[in-house]
Amino acid sequence: MSYIRWLGHAAFELSLSNRIILIDPWITNPLSPITLEDIKHVDFILVTHDHGDHLGETVEICKKTNAVVVGVYELTTYLANQGVKNTLPLNIGGLVKLTSEIEVYATPAQHSSTHGSPCGFIIKNPEITIYHAGDTGLFKDMELIGELFNIDLALIPIGGVFTMSPREACIAIKLLRPRYVIPMHYNTFPEIRQDPQEFKDMVEKLCPHVKVLILKPGDKVEIPIKL
Secondary structure, rough: EEEEEOOOOOOOOEEOOEHHHHOOOOOOOOOOOOOOOHHOOOOOOEEEOOOOEEEEEEEEHHHHHHEEEEEEEHHHHHHOOOOOOEEEEEOOOEEOOOOOOOOOEEEOOOOOOOOOEEEEEEEOOOOOEEEEOOOOOOOOOHHHHHOOOOOOOEEEEEOOOOOOOOOHHHHHHHOOOOOOOEEEOOOHHHHHHHHHHHHHHHHHHHHOOOEEEOOOOOOOOEEEOOO
């Protein structure tokens, strides 16, 4: 069964084409429904940038599972120096194949990072196209991302302060034109406290064709999405 599960903050678990993929695995985040001990098997880890709330426990998980880390070149080089054995580097605008069915494309993100540029990811297989925006502010080229990829599901930060707030995230949805959106990167700590229902209400007014899925940490959505 293919699915996406929110692990709190910007962390997600994907099951696609018989592979398990983690994105920004900060498993010890305050909202996390799981512990590191719960993680038994991971094939790939996608890391958008090196801030601790996104890099998370990547090194520990790789040492435990031999997962392959996908990220920008400078970040994967840094992780290799930390003992990660398997890396797959790319850069903004680049595409890599994880398997014969799964492709990953690195998109720009307006944010900061120490090791290389921050990014987002398009993850595609025959069932679905997912956009994980990473930590980002609103930028006009999101419209190009929407044109290049027929996005089924967008994972969008709404917390403000370090990323878009709900208002800017709503405009991002207008530019991206996905079928579904899951808000993320909010309520993990007081500075980014938001009401996701307010975001949903704004999206429904501006983009009535888009369905907003408000998840609780640990919630799982089956792919293809059926509502």
